[in-house]
Amino acid sequence: MxxxxxxxxxxxxxxxxxxxxxxxxxxxxxxxxxxxxxxxxxxxxxxxxxxxxxxxxxxxxxxxxxxxxxxxxxxxxxxxxxxxxxxxxxxxxxxxxxxxxxxxxxxxxxxxxxxxxxxxxxxxxxxxxxxxxxxxxxxxxxxxxxxxxxxxxxxxxxxxxxxxxxxxxxxxxxxxxxxxxxxxxxxxxxRAITPTPAAPVDRSPRPGVRAEIGAGVRWLLRHRLLRTLAVTMAVGNVVFCAAFAVFVLYAMRRLGLSDVGYGVLLVAFAVGGFLGTLVAPALIRRIRASYLLRAGLLVEVALHATLALSREPWAVAAMIVVFGVHTTVWGVVVTTIRQRDVPSALFGRVTSVYSFLDLGGAAVGSLLGGVLATAYGLVAPYWIAAVAMALVVVVAWRPLRSAGL
Known part of the structure; x- marks a missing residue:
C-alpha cells in the first residue's frame, strides 16, 4: 500500500x-x-x-x-x-x-x-x-x-x-x-499520450458516428459494475438537483437564514469537497472500494433525510460537509475504476455516456424540483430524494460488491 x-x-x-x-x-x-x-x-x-x-x-x-x-x-x-x-x-x-x-x-x-x-x-x-x-x-x-x-x-x-x-x-x-x-x-x-488507435488492417470503411456511439453504449451496458455506477449517478443527480433547485428558499424559509447565511451554507459544499481531496487517497489505500461506494450511497440518503427533518442550520451544514467529502471520494473511486476498465479506444465514448447521464439527470431534476416544491411544499423534494436513494441503495448494493482497485 x-x-x-x-x-x-x-x-x-x-x-x-x-x-x-x-x-x-x-x-x-x-x-x-x-x-x-x-x-x-x-x-x-x-x-x-x-x-x-x-x-x-x-x-x-x-x-x-x-x-x-x-x-x-x-x-x-x-x-x-x-x-x-x-x-x-x-x-x-x-x-x-x-x-x-x-x-x-x-x-x-x-x-x-x-x-x-x-x-x-x-x-x-x-x-x-x-x-x-x-x-x-x-x-x-x-x-x-x-x-x-x-x-x-x-x-x-x-x-x-x-x-x-x-x-x-x-x-x-x-x-x-x-x-x-x-x-x-x-x-x-x-508527450506521453496514448496514440489514436490505428485503422483496421483490412482497411474496411470506418463505421459511422452513430454506430460508434452505439458501440460505446453497448460496452457500458455489458459491464455490470460501470453500468450500475452510471445509472446510480443518473438517478442521484435527478433527485439531488430536484431537491437543491429550491435550496435557496429552503435555507431562508425553513432554516431562517439571511442572504449571507445562505452563502456560508453553500461554502460547506466546497469545504467538504476539499476535505475529500485530502482523505481520498488514504481511504482508497485502506478501505475496499465497494465499502466506500456503499457508504457513499448511505451518505446520500442521510443528506436528504437530514434536510427533510432538520430546522437547525448547523446540522444541515455539518451534513453538507460530510456529503462534500463523499462526492469527492466517490468521484475519485469511480474515475479510477473507469480508467482501469474501459479500453482506450472506447474511452471517449464511454466517458461521454457518463457525462450525458450526469448533466441530463441534473437538467431533469432542476425542472422537477420547482414543480414538486410548488405542489407539495419545500420539504417534499428532500423526502422524495431520500426515498429514491434508499431504493437505489437496495438495488445497487449487491452489484457494488465487485468494486475494487
Whole structure:
C-alpha cells in the first residue's frame, strides 16, 4: 500500500495538473462574471438564466457525438485546438465588453460555443491520466485534480470573478481567454499520450458516428459494475438537483437564514469537497472500494433525510460537509475504476455516456424540483430524494460488491 502512494506521477502529469488548475480558475471566474454581465445589460430573468443554460445545453446535444470524435482524433491535438478556439471566443467577448457593444445574443452565442468546446475537450482529456500515470498512482492523481476544482473553481474563483467584474467588466473574460491559451500551451507539451488507435488492417470503411456511439453504449451496458455506477449517478443527480433547485428558499424559509447565511451554507459544499481531496487517497489505500461506494450511497440518503427533518442550520451544514467529502471520494473511486476498465479506444465514448447521464439527470431534476416544491411544499423534494436513494441503495448494493482497485 505504501508503495502505491509513493508512485511518482511524472512531469507530464504535473503539466496536466497545472493546465487543470488554470482552467478551473478561469472557468470559475467566468461562472460568476457571465451572469453578472447579462444582468448588467438586461433585467430579464430568462436571459440571466440563459447564460448558464447556454453553456449546459451542448452537453445534452453533443455529449455522445463528442465522445465518438474524441475516440477518432488525436486527443491531445483536439484539446489544444479546442482550448485555442475557446480562448479566441473569450477574447472576442472581452473586446466587445470593453467597447460596450456586447449584447445578450452575443453572450449566449459565446457561452454556447464554450460549452460545445467543453464537451470535446473534457471528453478527450479524460484519457490523459491513464495515459500518463501508472495505475497505482491514479487515485492520488485523480484526488489532486479534484482538489483543483474544489479549491480554485469553488473557493478562489468565485470572489475573484466578482471583484474583477466590479473593477472592469471586460477583465474576467480577458483573464479566462488567457487561461484557455495557457492551458492549450501546457497540454501541447505533453508527450506521453496514448496514440489514436490505428485503422483496421483490412482497411474496411470506418463505421459511422452513430454506430460508434452505439458501440460505446453497448460496452457500458455489458459491464455490470460501470453500468450500475452510471445509472446510480443518473438517478442521484435527478433527485439531488430536484431537491437543491429550491435550496435557496429552503435555507431562508425553513432554516431562517439571511442572504449571507445562505452563502456560508453553500461554502460547506466546497469545504467538504476539499476535505475529500485530502482523505481520498488514504481511504482508497485502506478501505475496499465497494465499502466506500456503499457508504457513499448511505451518505446520500442521510443528506436528504437530514434536510427533510432538520430546522437547525448547523446540522444541515455539518451534513453538507460530510456529503462534500463523499462526492469527492466517490468521484475519485469511480474515475479510477473507469480508467482501469474501459479500453482506450472506447474511452471517449464511454466517458461521454457518463457525462450525458450526469448533466441530463441534473437538467431533469432542476425542472422537477420547482414543480414538486410548488405542489407539495419545500420539504417534499428532500423526502422524495431520500426515498429514491434508499431504493437505489437496495438495488445497487449487491452489484457494488465487485468494486475494487
Amino acid at each position: 505504501r508503495a502505491h502512494s509513493a508512485v511518482p506521477l511524472g512531469a507530464d502529469y504535473w503539466k496536466l495538473w497545472t493546465s487543470s488548475a488554470v482552467s478551473n480558475l478561469g472557468d470559475g471566474i467566468t461562472m460568476v462574471a457571465g451572469p453578472l454581465l447579462v444582468a448588467s445589460i438586461t433585467t430579464d430573468p430568462a436571459a440571466v438564466a440563459g447564460a448558464v443554460f447556454a453553456q449546459q445545453l451542448p452537453w445534452l446535444l453533443f455529449a455522445l457525438i463528442s465522445g465518438a470524435w474524441a475516440d477518432r482524433l488525436d486527443r491531445r491535438r483536439l484539446v489544444v485546438s479546442v482550448n485555442t478556439m475557446r480562448a479566441g471566443a473569450m477574447a472576442v467577448l472581452a473586446v466587445a465588453v470593453g467597447f460596450e457593444v456586447a449584447t445578450v445574443p452575443l453572450i449566449l452565442t459565446v457561452f454556447f460555443l464554450l460549452g460545445t468546446g467543453e464537451t470535446l475537450a473534457d471528453t478527450a482529456s479524460a484519457v490523459f491520466v491513464p495515459a500518463v500515470v501508472p495505475e497505482a498512482g491514479r487515485p492520488k492523481a485523480n484526488s489532486l485534480l479534484y482538489a483543483n476544482f474544489n479549491v480554485l473553481n469553488q473557493f478562489a474563483a468565485k470572489p475573484l470573478g466578482g471583484w474583477l467584474f466590479v473593477a472592469a467588466a471586460a477583465v474576467p473574460f480577458a483573464v479566462n481567454a488567457l487561461t484557455f491559451a495557457l492551458s492549450a500551451a501546457l497540454i501541447a507539451t505533453i
